[in-house]
Ligand SMILES: NC(=O)c1ccc[n+]([C@@H]2O[C@H](COP(=O)([O-])OP(=O)(O)OC[C@H]3O[C@@H](n4cnc5c(N)ncnc54)[C@H](O)[C@@H]3O)[C@@H](O)[C@H]2O)c1
């Protein structure tokens with residue numbers, strides 16, 4: 001593999017500073033509660049209005065969004081809901097007789113409360129509001145809290161508020177960043193404590209979730225967006241370039257990577273990308289130019305097997321394949337958050353409307369997890385029960401293993417049962433028996 005362009009920075013750049021800062025904000029909010037969260041909202045977002053959106057504020061959001069956009073939001077919600085329902089249906093309760101009389105099962109139980117984060121700093125991530133809340137509701141979460149950063153004097157973007165509302169959020173908080181995550185986790189402003197946090201966000205949001213993980217479940221580590229395109233000689237350089245530029249606009253620290261098995265195509269893309277970036281509106285241009293300069297990479301691989309190895313090592317959040325033989329790629333690729341096969345689909349479709357969730361693992365987390373799905377809001381728990389007769393074998397084995405481990409109390413829980421159920425029988429329950 002050869003780099004035609006290599007990034008001077010990696011996704012881990014600057015992590016330590018963020019961690020210290022976020023930890024101290026979390027500590028302060030935990031100690032000081034609502035007032036400190038409010039103060040941070042003023043400090044970071046210049047907002048001092050209502051934190052929990054009232055019923056009137058929620059209803060009023062509909063009047064501030066065009067009919068066409070409201071239709072689009074419901075269209076996206078319905079697609080996300082359909083796919084989430086299919087996921088829910090694939091999670092089955094099971095019951096199995098392990099040995100005669102010993103029956104065990106597996107059961108899916110949704111968490112009682114969840115917290116969803118819809119980013120809103122640089123862009124107004126309406127789609128994140130849809131992805132998180134809809135999925136939590138399909139999973140069966142009773143209380144879904146959701147938050148998004150407010151704008152000075154206004155509260156959160158009306159389209160985000162409208163989306164959170166029509167997707168079924170139970171509590172909506174005008175809070176962003178660490179203070180939003182803290183409020184949902186610590187149960188501030190009267191909202192129930194979230195047991196799972198979901199949703200993407202900037203490095204402060206992602207770090208807050210990581211620090212709190214353990215006390216609360218998290219969907220995954222979803223930080224600054226990453227995108228990779230794998231392209232062969234059949235790909236259209238202009239479309240490949242558009243897809244890279246499209247995702248680089250997320251932020252100055254959003255990596256976009258191209259792996260090509262064709263040098264000519266790679267060179268064409270390398271040539272087109274800067275021009276396409278130049279042509280974007282000002283804010284988008286600034287983000288994309290910085291992302292491309294600092295994090296963009298173009299790699300040429302000898303063949304598609306090498307492309308798979310390199311791609312699997314990066315484990316990109318989004319992975320597009322614009323190459324022949326899509327079935328081969330689907331069968332061969334292992335590490336990605338979400339895969340987009342063929343030129344006819346693209347990351348932006350998945351980001352906004354198509355259905356599979358856009359909250360996805362970044363920074364290599366795709367090595368061990370997929371993206372947000374109903375399963376992230378559901379605990380797969382087990383249960384078991386037994387007949388008295390089955391105690392004969394289980395009880396003896398349990399007593400002996402427990403004694404071998406030195407756990408006499410455990411052993412005696414078996415002893416008392418064996419004595420009760422089989423009063424006339426004699427068992428050798430010593431570890432050496
Ligand atoms: N992985 C995914 O699935 C996915 C999807 C969509 C968006 N994203 C990512 O979400 C992120 C959105 O970021 P954003 O910043 O626009 O919005 P955001 O809502 O994540 O963050 C805004 C908040 O950041 C906090 N903040 C800003 N500066 C701060 C500072 N110096 N110290 C402490 N806190 C500070 C503020 O409280 C503010 O409310 C992007 O990185 C984007 O790539 C990821």
Ligand SMILES: [Zn+2]
Pocket residue numbers: 225246247250347348351
């Ligand atoms: Zn995107």
